[in-house]
Amino acid sequence: MLYSFTNDYSEGCHPNILQRLTETNFTQQAGYGNDQFTLEAVAAIKTLCQKPEVEVHLVAGGTLANLIILGAFLKSYESVIAAETGHINNHEAGAIEATGHKIETVPTPDGKLTPATIQPLLNKFPEFHTVKPRIVYISNSTEIGTIYTKQELTDLSTFCKQNNLLLFMDGARLAMALSAPTNDVSLADVASLTDIFYLGATKCGGLIGEAIIITDPSLQKDFKYYIKQRGALMAKGRLFGMQFAELLRHNLMFELAAHANQMAQKIATQLQELGFTFLTPAQSNQIFPILPDTLIAELSKNYGFFVWKKMPENKSAVRLITSWATPEEKVDQFLQEVKVLSEKQN
Amino acid sequence: MLYSFTNDYSEGCHPNILQRLTETNFTQQAGYGNDQFTLEAVAAIKTLCQKPEVEVHLVAGGTLANLIILGAFLKSYESVIAAETGHINNHEAGAIEATGHKIETVPTPDGKLTPATIQPLLNKFPEFHTVKPRIVYISNSTEIGTIYTKQELTDLSTFCKQNNLLLFMDGARLAMALSAPTNDVSLADVASLTDIFYLGATKCGGLIGEAIIITDPSLQKDFKYYIKQRGALMAKGRLFGMQFAELLRHNLMFELAAHANQMAQKIATQLQELGFTFLTPAQSNQIFPILPDTLIAELSKNYGFFVWKKMPENKSAVRLITSWATPEEKVDQFLQEVKVLSEKQN
Amino acid sequence: MLYSFTNDYSEGCHPNILQRLTETNFTQQAGYGNDQFTLEAVAAIKTLCQKPEVEVHLVAGGTLANLIILGAFLKSYESVIAAETGHINNHEAGAIEATGHKIETVPTPDGKLTPATIQPLLNKFPEFHTVKPRIVYISNSTEIGTIYTKQELTDLSTFCKQNNLLLFMDGARLAMALSAPTNDVSLADVASLTDIFYLGATKCGGLIGEAIIITDPSLQKDFKYYIKQRGALMAKGRLFGMQFAELLRHNLMFELAAHANQMAQKIATQLQELGFTFLTPAQSNQIFPILPDTLIAELSKNYGFFVWKKMPENKSAVRLITSWATPEEKVDQFLQEVKVLSEKQN
Amino acid sequence: MLYSFTNDYSEGCHPNILQRLTETNFTQQAGYGNDQFTLEAVAAIKTLCQKPEVEVHLVAGGTLANLIILGAFLKSYESVIAAETGHINNHEAGAIEATGHKIETVPTPDGKLTPATIQPLLNKFPEFHTVKPRIVYISNSTEIGTIYTKQELTDLSTFCKQNNLLLFMDGARLAMALSAPTNDVSLADVASLTDIFYLGATKCGGLIGEAIIITDPSLQKDFKYYIKQRGALMAKGRLFGMQFAELLRHNLMFELAAHANQMAQKIATQLQELGFTFLTPAQSNQIFPILPDTLIAELSKNYGFFVWKKMPENKSAVRLITSWATPEEKVDQFLQEVKVLSEKQN
Structure with missing residues (x-):
């Protein structure tokens, strides 16, 4: 992984x-x-x-x-x-x-x-x-x-x-x-x-x-x-x-928390730009994008996350959580993979 | 202390x-x-x-x-x-x-x-x-x-x-x-x-x-x-x-425990040699010697321990606990002080 | 009452x-x-x-x-x-x-x-x-x-x-x-x-x-x-x-229960005949007819019961319970009063 | 019984x-x-x-x-x-x-x-x-x-x-x-x-x-x-x-209680006169006389009571309780039997 x-x-x-x-x-x-x-x-x-x-x-x-x-x-x-x-x-x-x-x-x-x-x-x-x-x-x-x-x-x-x-x-x-x-x-x-x-x-x-x-x-x-x-x-x-x-x-704790939030927001923003919607407003370090099940299956090969809720049209809401320790390059790598995969699937 | x-x-x-x-x-x-x-x-x-x-x-x-x-x-x-x-x-x-x-x-x-x-x-x-x-x-x-x-x-x-x-x-x-x-x-x-x-x-x-x-x-x-x-x-x-x-x-844990026991046993042995008795058998790292209250008062100035139980003849049982981290020189220092003080008090 | x-x-x-x-x-x-x-x-x-x-x-x-x-x-x-x-x-x-x-x-x-x-x-x-x-x-x-x-x-x-x-x-x-x-x-x-x-x-x-x-x-x-x-x-x-x-x-208990049920069913049947509906099916000795609030107010003067739930159009569901001891003449008296009152109110 | x-x-x-x-x-x-x-x-x-x-x-x-x-x-x-x-x-x-x-x-x-x-x-x-x-x-x-x-x-x-x-x-x-x-x-x-x-x-x-x-x-x-x-x-x-x-x-309850007490006191007094002692002072309607085990065995044939505690010398304390409903003739009958039996056993 x-x-x-x-x-x-x-x-x-x-x-x-x-x-x-x-x-x-x-x-x-x-x-x-x-x-x-x-x-x-x-x-x-x-x-x-x-x-x-x-x-x-x-x-x-x-x-x-x-x-x-x-x-x-x-x-x-x-x-x-x-x-x-x-x-x-x-x-x-x-x-x-x-x-x-x-x-x-x-x-x-x-x-x-x-x-x-x-x-x-x-x-x-x-x-x-x-x-x-x-x-x-x-x-x-x-x-x-x-x-x-x-x-x-x-x-x-x-x-x-x-x-x-x-x-x-x-x-x-x-x-x-x-x-x-x-x-x-x-x-x-x-x-x-x-x-x-x-x-x-x-x-x-x-x-x-x-x-x-x-x-x-x-x-x-x-x-x-x-x-x-x-x-x-x-x-x-x-x-x-x-x-x-x-x-x-x-204020170390709040700086660490801000980093966690920024990583999640970066993911949220780019997923929105790719046209995905969310189960709940993406406000902090836990976000719930709704993705096609086929995309989820592919992403699961390299990334860990939790499938939260089945949605209509073969989609599911997933839960993505970032932390104080999440490296930005892992976020970028993940977003790049989403982008490639969703282009391929369309 | x-x-x-x-x-x-x-x-x-x-x-x-x-x-x-x-x-x-x-x-x-x-x-x-x-x-x-x-x-x-x-x-x-x-x-x-x-x-x-x-x-x-x-x-x-x-x-x-x-x-x-x-x-x-x-x-x-x-x-x-x-x-x-x-x-x-x-x-x-x-x-x-x-x-x-x-x-x-x-x-x-x-x-x-x-x-x-x-x-x-x-x-x-x-x-x-x-x-x-x-x-x-x-x-x-x-x-x-x-x-x-x-x-x-x-x-x-x-x-x-x-x-x-x-x-x-x-x-x-x-x-x-x-x-x-x-x-x-x-x-x-x-x-x-x-x-x-x-x-x-x-x-x-x-x-x-x-x-x-x-x-x-x-x-x-x-x-x-x-x-x-x-x-x-x-x-x-x-x-x-x-x-x-x-x-x-x-086996690190048991070696550390053995050290804790040895430190307590060293104290127990020397207190026995000085004529003190114990509330319960001194078998592990918690020992309960019975000391004169005057000696306890003096020892308390430099050492931390717990006065466990009032005993007859102005004595009390105290609880002494040693640990894996107890330095032998602290034990020796303590025993030396007991020896000096109890000689002075007799 | x-x-x-x-x-x-x-x-x-x-x-x-x-x-x-x-x-x-x-x-x-x-x-x-x-x-x-x-x-x-x-x-x-x-x-x-x-x-x-x-x-x-x-x-x-x-x-x-x-x-x-x-x-x-x-x-x-x-x-x-x-x-x-x-x-x-x-x-x-x-x-x-x-x-x-x-x-x-x-x-x-x-x-x-x-x-x-x-x-x-x-x-x-x-x-x-x-x-x-x-x-x-x-x-x-x-x-x-x-x-x-x-x-x-x-x-x-x-x-x-x-x-x-x-x-x-x-x-x-x-x-x-x-x-x-x-x-x-x-x-x-x-x-x-x-x-x-x-x-x-x-x-x-x-x-x-x-x-x-x-x-x-x-x-x-x-x-x-x-x-x-x-x-x-x-x-x-x-x-x-x-x-x-x-x-x-x-079998005394079940005969007593049957009486309780019969008294409630008698009320239910006649209320239905008067055109009233029910919150839940009237199957035993607890029934929940939906009555106009004005009727409820009048009935409350002589009869005890519990107003269960507000309903639309100035009506409420009430709970009427009968027991093994309910005399049939009290049921008849109550039904008569409902009939008279609801005719008057219409 | x-x-x-x-x-x-x-x-x-x-x-x-x-x-x-x-x-x-x-x-x-x-x-x-x-x-x-x-x-x-x-x-x-x-x-x-x-x-x-x-x-x-x-x-x-x-x-x-x-x-x-x-x-x-x-x-x-x-x-x-x-x-x-x-x-x-x-x-x-x-x-x-x-x-x-x-x-x-x-x-x-x-x-x-x-x-x-x-x-x-x-x-x-x-x-x-x-x-x-x-x-x-x-x-x-x-x-x-x-x-x-x-x-x-x-x-x-x-x-x-x-x-x-x-x-x-x-x-x-x-x-x-x-x-x-x-x-x-x-x-x-x-x-x-x-x-x-x-x-x-x-x-x-x-x-x-x-x-x-x-x-x-x-x-x-x-x-x-x-x-x-x-x-x-x-x-x-x-x-x-x-x-x-x-x-x-x-005051009915207290009169009933007084009767219960009197019945127990009557038993206690006569047992004392017969030389028996008690586990605790006999003050209310529960009394605890100490009786020979042989006597207890005989009494148990006709009377119900609870053997409370084994005592030395083949004796036991028993618990006798009287109530508001205890008839005095039952007490008298019991005492008579104790008297006869303890005379016979001596």
């Missing part, structure tokens, strides 16, 4: 992380997140959030973050509202239900929730016989590559406050969202508009780690118990601290 | 791991444990177990391993039996109960279970009104530094088979147990005598990772669902695979 | 039950379901099922039965498939999710599942990242008054067997389904075609109690532990045994 | 209940606890508690009450403290752990907790790695027949308030405790000194039902969701309301 566009976690991590891990390897550090690197990471996140009262916890992965957060903040009869395409609904093997909670879902064209689509779920009858919605879960960027605008987030935040709902953003690919060409949202906006969110390193330059940020001080007490209870309090917290300490130095 | 004997996870990892992470950093690998390093690690573990039919899964930490395993193999009305000192009982913030299961405990002098101490828990009355024991949880080495002999494990294994119980070994410090001076157990013995166990890297040369080994093929089906559901299936499984691939090459 | 058609649990129970409770009140009986009345009830159920190997357990209510059964037979990563209108999905305050399991739902016009609507939920991708369907939950009669034919149940049963799924029937109103005018299913058919089902007394002549019937012997072991663990093993099991012992004597 | 002293739920219920059930059988009532009988019962309980702000909920049984209450008021990392003999620890098949919570136990000679025995469980180390105690669970009368004095309850209540703990009393046999010869506690005292408790009908004159009383208004919000979610919200709440409406009219 020449290159895989299957996901954005095929490579290791940015070399700065490995270099500092090596340099500091024999320094003794306190365990369980009390090391100096974690402190450094937390300080950097607070600065980016422009909100010193946020509380930060580093955990290994996104599903772990989701189940800890939802398990912590929902009472047993309270539910979380998510888009049908939401990661917690489809790709976590029932992790949220395993903590005892119902996910109520909303069909969407683009993976994004709005006040209008949430509203019907709030009208429950009869009282006590149904679950009570308490958290709205959104992903930015979404599982299908779209991003939220500042206005959309503001509307959701206002709606949640009016309805006694918490707004929780899954930020496994938040760096890509905030570095996308059409983005108008800052990390400080996210910290201001959500009650809890996380910022992922795994898919943006790190080896492992998601930073949970609790922006609402009333939710912060005793949160570490939940982390420990779910098996997520790591002895060598230095490994997690280091990811964020390095990735947030001089 | 001159040196900390507080735990065995204060340093990073063996340099081989960082070196190979760096060398292979830009190789694209499949996610979720399907990378080549994990395959390499699994092969090495199968060889050490002398049992090709074992199934291996790598997860981030010990509490996570415990809750996944017990959550997977217990029906909701089944319990796990553990020593009162067992990690699952005392130091996991209710992680096992959070998966819905009762821990039934046995008081022990040395942290070790025996058929005689388990037997009374099997006589339940009346039927259906009590939980039904199904798994026996043991730690080797134990939370208080002791290790199991081959005969003890064989007796437990036989007893469990006779009583339809599964035997599960928490091996967060299994490398130290198997490298202890008085040990007569091999990893193949463990694989043969238990139904499930894990081998920890975090405390023995790795940055992160515990290898869950399911030795009973009838327990292996669909286990990966439980891993995913608990948030433990990591996108960049390469990080975990690398720990074990490197630590199991040429 | 002249009469309430709000539900079928507004009255007490058939007098035979009270009479026998009184007669046997001072007989000492064993607790926890080992009393003679429970034995009598179990024997009657086995006879009706024409399947002596079924196991029977009596519990207090439908939600309790649902959560015990699904909690018992699902592994933590397995899901239950239900119609969107299914009681477990909408009216149990997240009871199933509180046992740790995801409900996967299917939209339906009539509250009934078919192989064709279930099939798409079986195609999961990628493995281990999604839940694994294991149980198909159906209600007969459904929450919207429809009933299954023998052919439909046979098709579902075959499909489930082919796909390693268990078929579970919620029979809170099974007596009404089996006594409905168009029904062609017997209790023995249900016992033969499902793996687990329950037969409800609460809504058909009893004060309390649902009889869980496990038809598949491989599912029967240790089930009583689950009942105890969910708080459903009652000290005075005689109360539950008595409901079924009396209601199943000489 | 001449008579069973095995438990206090062998008979039905006080005839007043059956009579009123019969009289009101065809009155239509609202479902789910909104019926007039439940309202009547709630009013009676409020009066007895001398605390109009308490909230009352009626559920079917004790295990159900325990799991709903502890599941509702504990966060996932919080534990409940109980005596080792506590019902939740030994006889509920892991019901509390199934809601996700650890029970921390204290050994006691008499089944009663004190501040001194609870205190050591509050000193946890290290923070976040252990569960956090939040509720103290006591039973009155206890599972081994003893009762709390007002001073003991006051001390516990004060201690709990000082340590941010809730005090929860399991009152499955509270009527017997409050009617015991040496009792100095009133129901109003219980309402004043605990945060939550329940008053059982099942073992004191009713067919079924425990009244959960939440005395702390800050705990009352949304409690009915928990009841529904655990399957405990019964359609025909009239059945439960009737038990308490009748049993609390003119």
Whole structure:
């Protein structure tokens, strides 16, 4: 295979992380997140959030973050509202239900929730016989590559406050969202508009780690118990601290995310020029072009990607993902092959 | 502080791991444990177990391993039996109960279970009104530094088979147990005598990772669902695979563990020569000498350790832990200081 | 209010039950379901099922039965498939999710599942990242008054067997389904075609109690532990045994159900004659006529019922429920009032 | 068998209940606890508690009450403290752990907790790695027949308030405790000194039902969701309301309990006169005399009771339980037989 566009976690991590891990390897550090690197990471996140009262916890992965957060903040009869395409609904093997909670879902064209689509779920009858919605879960960027605008987030935040709902953003690919060409949202906006969110390193330059940020001080007490209870309090917290300490130095994470986005946008632009359409707007580093099945079969010989959905007329939507580590020459090579193959097939 | 004997996870990892992470950093690998390093690690573990039919899964930490395993193999009305000192009982913030299961405990002098101490828990009355024991949880080495002999494990294994119980070994410090001076157990013995166990890297040369080994093929089906559901299936499984691939090459992990044990044994031997006694037998890299409180106060100025338990006559048991990274000169320095201080105090 | 058609649990129970409770009140009986009345009830159920190997357990209510059964037979990563209108999905305050399991739902016009609507939920991708369907939950009669034919149940049963799924029937109103005018299913058919089902007394002549019937012997072991663990093993099991012992004597329960159905059918027939249409086919004791809002407002002054759903043209579907205790003169009175009011309004 | 002293739920219920059930059988009532009988019962309980702000909920049984209450008021990392003999620890098949919570136990000679025995469980180390105690669970009368004095309850209540703990009393046999010869506690005292408790009908004159009383208004919000979610919200709440409406009219329940106690005390007094000793103080309707095994063998031919514990010198402690329905002539007959048999054996 020449290159895989299957996901954005095929490579290791940015070399700065490995270099500092090596340099500091024999320094003794306190365990369980009390090391100096974690402190450094937390300080950097607070600065980016422009909100010193946020509380930060580093955990290994996104599903772990989701189940800890939802398990912590929902009472047993309270539910979380998510888009049908939401990661917690489809790709976590029932992790949220395993903590005892119902996910109520909303069909969407683009993976994004709005006040209008949430509203019907709030009208429950009869009282006590149904679950009570308490958290709205959104992903930015979404599982299908779209991003939220500042206005959309503001509307959701206002709606949640009016309805006694918490707004929780899954930020496994938040760096890509905030570095996308059409983005108008800052990390400080996210910290201001959500009650809890996380910022992922795994898919943006790190080896492992998601930073949970609790922006609402009333939710912060005793949160570490939940982390420990779910098996997520790591002895060598230095490994997690280091990811964020390095990735947030001089904005590195967002530059890496911008590169990932640029590679995807380059592909999207040229596919559009070749006349192909897309399943969802190509806004970040995950794009979903609709290609003839014959072309897909040929491309699969040299490139890795995921066939997402059968479409009419012997076509399918495929998912192409680029990462911080995607070399531009691989993108060019791929585009050249698409061009040649589609000319040949026509 | 001159040196900390507080735990065995204060340093990073063996340099081989960082070196190979760096060398292979830009190789694209499949996610979720399907990378080549994990395959390499699994092969090495199968060889050490002398049992090709074992199934291996790598997860981030010990509490996570415990809750996944017990959550997977217990029906909701089944319990796990553990020593009162067992990690699952005392130091996991209710992680096992959070998966819905009762821990039934046995008081022990040395942290070790025996058929005689388990037997009374099997006589339940009346039927259906009590939980039904199904798994026996043991730690080797134990939370208080002791290790199991081959005969003890064989007796437990036989007893469990006779009583339809599964035997599960928490091996967060299994490398130290198997490298202890008085040990007569091999990893193949463990694989043969238990139904499930894990081998920890975090405390023995790795940055992160515990290898869950399911030795009973009838327990292996669909286990990966439980891993995913608990948030433990990591996108960049390469990080975990690398720990074990490197630590199991040429027996490195067990050499590192032997070093940790030797450092502790050196301290233990000299403290005994100075006339000090111990709370539990000093068998591995965790030792519990009983020292005068005045001596403890002085030592605390330069050395980190944990005061474990108040004892009569103004003494306390302290916990001293050495690791693969403990330099012998720090041990010598510490012993010299003990000697000088205790002479001064007498 | 002249009469309430709000539900079928507004009255007490058939007098035979009270009479026998009184007669046997001072007989000492064993607790926890080992009393003679429970034995009598179990024997009657086995006879009706024409399947002596079924196991029977009596519990207090439908939600309790649902959560015990699904909690018992699902592994933590397995899901239950239900119609969107299914009681477990909408009216149990997240009871199933509180046992740790995801409900996967299917939209339906009539509250009934078919192989064709279930099939798409079986195609999961990628493995281990999604839940694994294991149980198909159906209600007969459904929450919207429809009933299954023998052919439909046979098709579902075959499909489930082919796909390693268990078929579970919620029979809170099974007596009404089996006594409905168009029904062609017997209790023995249900016992033969499902793996687990329950037969409800609460809504058909009893004060309390649902009889869980496990038809598949491989599912029967240790089930009583689950009942105890969910708080459903009652000290005075005689109360539950008595409901079924009396209601199943000489087919009483099914005669009572037939009466409930006849009262609803009488209403349905006359409403149809008056030109009204229905939201769902009027097949059992729950019917959903669509009436003008002005008529509804008038009727509400004297009769209790539930306004189910707003419809176009200032109409609404209402839910009318009759029971074993509904007097025919109340039905006639109600119909007379509808007739007079609708003539006046036209 | 001449008579069973095995438990206090062998008979039905006080005839007043059956009579009123019969009289009101065809009155239509609202479902789910909104019926007039439940309202009547709630009013009676409020009066007895001398605390109009308490909230009352009626559920079917004790295990159900325990799991709903502890599941509702504990966060996932919080534990409940109980005596080792506590019902939740030994006889509920892991019901509390199934809601996700650890029970921390204290050994006691008499089944009663004190501040001194609870205190050591509050000193946890290290923070976040252990569960956090939040509720103290006591039973009155206890599972081994003893009762709390007002001073003991006051001390516990004060201690709990000082340590941010809730005090929860399991009152499955509270009527017997409050009617015991040496009792100095009133129901109003219980309402004043605990945060939550329940008053059982099942073992004191009713067919079924425990009244959960939440005395702390800050705990009352949304409690009915928990009841529904655990399957405990019964359609025909009239059945439960009737038990308490009748049993609390003119203090009937406490008179019935006093009778049960008197029967047990009569046995205890005469056994003492015959020279027998007791495992625990004989204070209520459960007594634990220590009898020669030969005598036990003879008595078992005509009387039902439970052999509780093997004792030295070929003796055993047996459990004898009397109830509201125990006829005095059965007690006399039993005592006569003990007398004759023990004379013969001497």
